[in-house]
Amino acid sequence: MVKTNEWTTVSGILANFPQFVETGKNTALCSIHGEYTQTTYQNGRTTNCPACERARKEQRITEENKKLEEAEKERKSRRIDELLGNSGIPKRFQGKTLKNYQLSSPEQIEVFNGVVAFLKEFKEPQGHSGRCMTMLGNTGTGKSHLACAVALCVIKYYGGTARFSSVSEINRLVRESKSYNTKYSETEVIEAFGNYDLLIVDEVGIQSGTDAESRALFDVINARYQNxxxxxxxxxxxxxxxxxxxGERIYDRIKEGGGVILGFDWDSYRGKQ
Ligand SMILES: Nc1ncnc2c1ncn2[C@@H]1O[C@H](COP(=O)(O)OP(=O)(O)OP(=O)(O)O)[C@@H](O)[C@H]1O
Ligand SMILES: [Mg+2]
Ligand SMILES: [Zn+2]
Known part of the structure; x- marks a missing residue:
C-alpha cells in the first residue's frame, strides 16, 4: 500500500509553504467596491479586493494589447517604408494618389474608372485576375501619376508588393546579371520581377532594343503571365x-483575359500646375 504522506496531496504540499496556508478570513472594506472577504495567510499576506484585482488585471491586459497593437502598427509601417523604398516609385510620384488626380473631361473619367476597376481586383477574395492594363498617350497626361497611385494603394492598403520599373531598367538588370561579378543570376532577376503583386513597366518603346533585350522583357512578362x-x-x-x-507575343499577352488599353488622349497637364 502507498503510504500517504504530506507530499502526496495538494493540500499536503501546500502546507509546506506558509504563503499558501490560510490562517483566517475576515471582512474588509474597499473604498470603491465596499465589503469583501479578506483571507490572511501564514506568512502574513492578505488578499486584496477581488473586484480591484480584476480591474487591475484587465487594465494590464488592455495595456499589453495596446503595446502589441502599436508594435504591429510600427512593424507594418516599417514594412511599408521598406516596400516603398524598394518600389522604384520615383520620389516625385510618391505623393500621387487617385484622389489628387483631377477629372475634367468624360474621357478622363472613363480612363479613371478603368484604373479603379483594375485596382479593385486586388481586394477580391480570389485576388487579381492577372490581366494587364496598358496606358497609351501623349506626354504629361498623367499616365505615370495614375500607375503610381495604383501601386501606392496596393502597398499601403492591400499589403501587397509593387514595383515601378521601365523597359530599360529591366534590360539593364538582366544584362548586369549576366556579367561575371554579379549579385543575382538572370533567373533570380526574372523571378523577382515575376513575383511582384504589381509591376509597372514605364517608357515602353523609348528605344528599340536588341534581340536579347526583347527576350529579357518577354521572359519577365511571361513569368508574370504564368504567375x-x-x-x-x-x-x-x-x-x-x-x-x-x-512584338506579337507580348502584345497578345497584354490583351488577354480582359487586358485593357486606355488612351490618354488629352493635353499635357504639365505647365497647368
Ligand atoms: N489629371 C491630373 N490631375 C492632377 N495632376 C495631373 C493630372 N495629369 C497629370 N498630372 C500631373 O502632371 C505631371 C505629369 O504627369 P505624368 O508624369 O503622370 O504624365 P505622363 O503621362 O506619365 O507623361 P510622360 O509620357 O511624359 O511620362 C505629374 O506631376 C502629374 O501628377
Ligand atoms: Mg510618365
Ligand atoms: Zn475594490
Whole structure:
C-alpha cells in the first residue's frame, strides 16, 4: 500500500509553504467596491479586493494589447517604408494618389474608372485576375501619376508588393546579371520581377532594343503571365507602334483575359500646375 504522506496531496504540499496556508478570513472594506472577504495567510499576506484585482488585471491586459497593437502598427509601417523604398516609385510620384488626380473631361473619367476597376481586383477574395492594363498617350497626361497611385494603394492598403520599373531598367538588370561579378543570376532577376503583386513597366518603346533585350522583357512578362500577376504598361506610342515595339507575343499577352488599353488622349497637364 502507498503510504500517504504530506507530499502526496495538494493540500499536503501546500502546507509546506506558509504563503499558501490560510490562517483566517475576515471582512474588509474597499473604498470603491465596499465589503469583501479578506483571507490572511501564514506568512502574513492578505488578499486584496477581488473586484480591484480584476480591474487591475484587465487594465494590464488592455495595456499589453495596446503595446502589441502599436508594435504591429510600427512593424507594418516599417514594412511599408521598406516596400516603398524598394518600389522604384520615383520620389516625385510618391505623393500621387487617385484622389489628387483631377477629372475634367468624360474621357478622363472613363480612363479613371478603368484604373479603379483594375485596382479593385486586388481586394477580391480570389485576388487579381492577372490581366494587364496598358496606358497609351501623349506626354504629361498623367499616365505615370495614375500607375503610381495604383501601386501606392496596393502597398499601403492591400499589403501587397509593387514595383515601378521601365523597359530599360529591366534590360539593364538582366544584362548586369549576366556579367561575371554579379549579385543575382538572370533567373533570380526574372523571378523577382515575376513575383511582384504589381509591376509597372514605364517608357515602353523609348528605344528599340536588341534581340536579347526583347527576350529579357518577354521572359519577365511571361513569368508574370504564368504567375497570373498583373502588369501595367505605359507608352507614348499608339497601338500599332506598341505592337511593333513589343512584338506579337507580348502584345497578345497584354490583351488577354480582359487586358485593357486606355488612351490618354488629352493635353499635357504639365505647365497647368
Ligand atoms: N489629371 C491630373 N490631375 C492632377 N495632376 C495631373 C493630372 N495629369 C497629370 N498630372 C500631373 O502632371 C505631371 C505629369 O504627369 P505624368 O508624369 O503622370 O504624365 P505622363 O503621362 O506619365 O507623361 P510622360 O509620357 O511624359 O511620362 C505629374 O506631376 C502629374 O501628377
Ligand atoms: Mg510618365
Ligand atoms: Zn475594490
Amino acid at each position: 497570373m500577376n498583373p502588369t501595367i504598361f505605359i507608352s507614348n506610342l499608339n497601338k500599332d507602334q506598341l505592337k511593333a515595339a513589343l
